[in-house]
Amino acid sequence: MNKNRIEAFSDGVIAIIITIMVLEIKLPHGGEFAALKPLLPVFLSYVLSFVYVGIYWNNHHHLLGGVTKINGRVLWPNLHLLFWLSLVPFATDWMGENRFSAATLAVYGFVLFMSSLTFRVLQTRLVEANEPDSPLAQAAARNWKARLSPLFYSLGIAASFWSAWVAGGIYVGVALLWLVPERRIDHTAANAKTQNL
Amino acid sequence: MNKNRIEAFSDGVIAIIITIMVLEIKLPHGGEFAALKPLLPVFLSYVLSFVYVGIYWNNHHHLLGGVTKINGRVLWPNLHLLFWLSLVPFATDWMGENRFSAATLAVYGFVLFMSSLTFRVLQTRLVEANEPDSPLAQAAARNWKARLSPLFYSLGIAASFWSAWVAGGIYVGVALLWLVPERRIDHTAANAKTQNL
Amino acid sequence: MNKNRIEAFSDGVIAIIITIMVLEIKLPHGGEFAALKPLLPVFLSYVLSFVYVGIYWNNHHHLLGGVTKINGRVLWPNLHLLFWLSLVPFATDWMGENRFSAATLAVYGFVLFMSSLTFRVLQTRLVEANEPDSPLAQAAARNWKARLSPLFYSLGIAASFWSAWVAGGIYVGVALLWLVPERRIDHTAANAKTQNL
Amino acid sequence: MNKNRIEAFSDGVIAIIITIMVLEIKLPHGGEFAALKPLLPVFLSYVLSFVYVGIYWNNHHHLLGGVTKINGRVLWPNLHLLFWLSLVPFATDWMGENRFSAATLAVYGFVLFMSSLTFRVLQTRLVEANEPDSPLAQAAARNWKARLSPLFYSLGIAASFWSAWVAGGIYVGVALLWLVPERRIDHTAANAKTQNL
Numbered sequence: 001m002n003k004n005r006i007e008a009f010s011d012g013v014i015a016i017i018i019t020i021m022v023l024e025i026k027l028p029h030g031g032e033f034a035a036l037k038p039l040l041p042v043f044l045s046y047v048l049s050f051v052y053v054g055i056y057w058n059n060h061h062h063l064l065g066g067v068t069k070i071n072g073r074v075l076w077p078n079l080h081l082l083f084w085l086s087l088v089p090f091a092t093d094w095m096g097e098n099r100f101s102a103a104t105l106a107v108y109g110f111v112l113f114m115s116s117l118t119f120r121v122l123q124t125r126l127v128e129a130n131e132p133d134s135p136l137a138q139a140a141a142r143n144w145k146a147r148l149s150p151l152f153y154s155l156g157i158a159a160s161f162w163s164a165w166v167a168g169g170i171y172v173g174v175a176l177l178w179l180v181p182e183r184r185i186d187h188t189a190a191n192a193k194t195q196n197l
Numbered sequence: 198m199n200k201n202r203i204e205a206f207s208d209g210v211i212a213i214i215i216t217i218m219v220l221e222i223k224l225p226h227g228g229e230f231a232a233l234k235p236l237l238p239v240f241l242s243y244v245l246s247f248v249y250v251g252i253y254w255n256n257h258h259h260l261l262g263g264v265t266k267i268n269g270r271v272l273w274p275n276l277h278l279l280f281w282l283s284l285v286p287f288a289t290d291w292m293g294e295n296r297f298s299a300a301t302l303a304v305y306g307f308v309l310f311m312s313s314l315t316f317r318v319l320q321t322r323l324v325e326a327n328e329p330d331s332p333l334a335q336a337a338a339r340n341w342k343a344r345l346s347p348l349f350y351s352l353g354i355a356a357s358f359w360s361a362w363v364a365g366g367i368y369v370g371v372a373l374l375w376l377v378p379e380r381r382i383d384h385t386a387a388n389a390k391t392q393n394l
Numbered sequence: 395m396n397k398n399r400i401e402a403f404s405d406g407v408i409a410i411i412i413t414i415m416v417l418e419i420k421l422p423h424g425g426e427f428a429a430l431k432p433l434l435p436v437f438l439s440y441v442l443s444f445v446y447v448g449i450y451w452n453n454h455h456h457l458l459g460g461v462t463k464i465n466g467r468v469l470w471p472n473l474h475l476l477f478w479l480s481l482v483p484f485a486t487d488w489m490g491e492n493r494f495s496a497a498t499l500a501v502y503g504f505v506l507f508m509s510s511l512t513f514r515v516l517q518t519r520l521v522e523a524n525e526p527d528s529p530l531a532q533a534a535a536r537n538w539k540a541r542l543s544p545l546f547y548s549l550g551i552a553a554s555f556w557s558a559w560v561a562g563g564i565y566v567g568v569a570l571l572w573l574v575p576e577r578r579i580d581h582t583a584a585n586a587k588t589q590n591l
Numbered sequence: 592m593n594k595n596r597i598e599a600f601s602d603g604v605i606a607i608i609i610t611i612m613v614l615e616i617k618l619p620h621g622g623e624f625a626a627l628k629p630l631l632p633v634f635l636s637y638v639l640s641f642v643y644v645g646i647y648w649n650n651h652h653h654l655l656g657g658v659t660k661i662n663g664r665v666l667w668p669n670l671h672l673l674f675w676l677s678l679v680p681f682a683t684d685w686m687g688e689n690r691f692s693a694a695t696l697a698v699y700g701f702v703l704f705m706s707s708l709t710f711r712v713l714q715t716r717l718v719e720a721n722e723p724d725s726p727l728a729q730a731a732a733r734n735w736k737a738r739l740s741p742l743f744y745s746l747g748i749a750a751s752f753w754s755a756w757v758a759g760g761i762y763v764g765v766a767l768l769w770l771v772p773e774r775r776i777d778h779t780a781a782n783a784k785t786q787n788l
Binding site: 401402405406408409410412413414416417419421422424425426427429430441444448451452455459573 | 593596597599607667673674681685688690692693694698
């Protein structure tokens with residue numbers, strides 16, 4: 001088993017996912033500023049999805065960075081995660097083109113929900129392949145964000161049918177949740193490596 | 198000869214193949230759930246091809262992982278395999294858009310058939326470049342799935358003209374064949390490394 | 395923190411950005427030379443953006459090449475830079491298709507402006523993660539081109555509303571500025587490594 | 592200067608170029624075999640270009656594999672080569688869609704011509720960065736195929752205006768020239784490493 005090649009392949013797939021989304025921003029008709037206005041929902045969807053795919057890359061990076069042993073049982077969970085991430089560009093574009101209609105918000109949330117579930121499956125498999133008290137196992141045990149995210153996405157899916165603002169707000173909120181404390185943990189870890197959060 | 202760079206290039210090409218297929222899922226007209234329904238055959242084709250390309254990545258990974266010597270004679274067989282895999286997105290999309298018509302199922306099977314043949318050529322070249330009793334040679338000798346796959350794809354091509362369900366069932370079945378025992382071998386290998394299958 | 399993986403991911407994203415721009419050169423109607431003529435503005439935009447993305451790849455390469463320590467605080471500044479670079483294909487295509495209209499030139503300049511700002515943020519974070527007198531910090535301190543570029547792009551944006559030739563000239567000029575002295579520095583460094591520029 | 596990262600970036604760009612060409616094979620109208628027939632020129636163009644891009648990847652691989660020293664002066668020649676290779680998908684598609692019209696054959700030949708020239712510039716720069724009698728310099732000195740290729744492409748461009756068959760034949764012939772002896776050299780090298788060709 002070659003950890004480097006799994007990382008390289010995953011990096012390749014995630015790099016393509018995060019980049020091809022921009023291909024789906026269709027050129028506006030006309031070359032003045034006003035022509036950009038109808039693109040706003042598409043652009044906002046793009047920003048949100050760029051942040052989400054970036055979060056997954058960061059998490060994948062941290063997850064595999066803490067791994068010392070790996071076996072063939074992680075290949076398919078890893079591909080399963082990549083499968084759901086690969087649907088992000090479609091869900092993003094559908095949502096942006098239909099100005100955050102209920103069904104598109106629910107499908108977008110479902111893709112995020114499945115990505116978070118499959119990320120947890122991958123994490124569990126990697127923990128099983130390593131010692132029960134490995135740093136990876138400890139990090140996974142206190143990874144409350146990974147545990148709560150699927151719940152929030154479920155709330156977002158339910159809210160899609162009631163209010164686009166609430167559903168969108170939940171998706172943005174979970175993204176911010178992942179963005180902000182990431183820094184705090186890193187900062188804390190740099191100052192006091194022995195302290196457990 | 199640099200094995201790492203062959204792996205990196207192949208990873209890049211396979212990562213792109215597996216990801217650009219999603220670009221071919223055209224946006225439905227309308228933002229409600231019903232608009233997704235006509236996409237079902239396209240989506241199912243996508244899932245099957247994602248699994249197949251994932252299988253080839255796994256197999257390629259295992260094949261090159263067992264290699265200690267490499268020479269310039271493997272470059273073109275490797276590119277030949279990548280050529281046929283590069284046609285998977287086209288065959289997938291054509292099949293999905295035409296709801297599994299006979300010709301599209303046959304062409305899809307043909308692309309899988311050529312991919313499996315070229316994979317075997319690559320395997321043979323790599324075995325030749327190494328010792329006759331290398332682990333790679335032993336693994337290749339007992340790789341009955343790689344030997345049987347072209348046969349199954351031929352049956353699938355023939356069945357395309359008779360029943361889409363049978364042809365599709367064969368393609369799905371071969372994919373499952375590759376998915377399932379992969380785990381068993383790895384599991385067995387982890388428990389008892391001396392046991393030959 | 396794994397510097398190699400950040401480089402690999404950034405390489406992947408930048409490689410995709412620089413390559414997918416060519417997908418946006420639509421095929422002309424007809425197979426004679428005259429059919430290529432309307433493509434000229436699109437092609438010129440492509441060349442300029444290819445050079446710009448190449449400059450960013452070079453700078454990113456040099457920036458991370460000089461780094462010995464890295465921490466989690468650079469991940470998001472790096473993704474922020476990649477976000478703005480990912481908009482280059484859109485801005486390029488919009489500018490080319492609308493024959494360098496004022497708004498498209500201003501938006502193109504804005505994407506370059508934000509890319510240069512986020513590059514400087516990344517540079518600052520990397521300097522902070524290393525010693526105050528590290529080679530990276532010294533190189534950053536004398537990197538006057540990185541300091542002046544945002545200013546030039548601002549001038550280009552302002553000029554967009556006045557003359558397309560002046561705005562375009564500024565963008566081309568800044569690209570040349572980055573291209574030319576790169577060689578001189580390297581040449582000098584090869585001859586006399588102790589000399590500070 | 593980091594040779595690995597130049598290789599990784601070039602691999603990424605070449606992998607994308609070789610793969611996105613397949614996106615330009617438009618789906619035929621209809622799901623029967625006859626619908627594939629109009630695709631034949633597009634498909635043949637694709638095969639030829641896949642082989643050419645594969646040849647460039649192989650040559651690039653061999654060229655950088657023989658390099659022990661590298662400096663900043665190779666970055667732009669490398670990007671210049673990648674620029675011309677990035678136009679291959681456009682030239683391929685235009686040629687295929689217009690059934691090998693004179694202008695499209697000439698433009699295709701011109702892209703190959705510029706690729707071969709820029710490859711030679713890169714080779715020269717790399718030789719300059721290394722010892723005059725390095726293995727790289729010796730390999731470059733006897734690389735008659737790299738010297739003759741631009742000449743052949745010029746003949747092909749001239750022939751485009753006279754006969755599509757002759758021009759196409761020249762392009763196919765040069766590709767075969769690169770494919771065939773590659774194996775012989777490698778084979779000879781394996782048997783008798785001291786023998787100069």
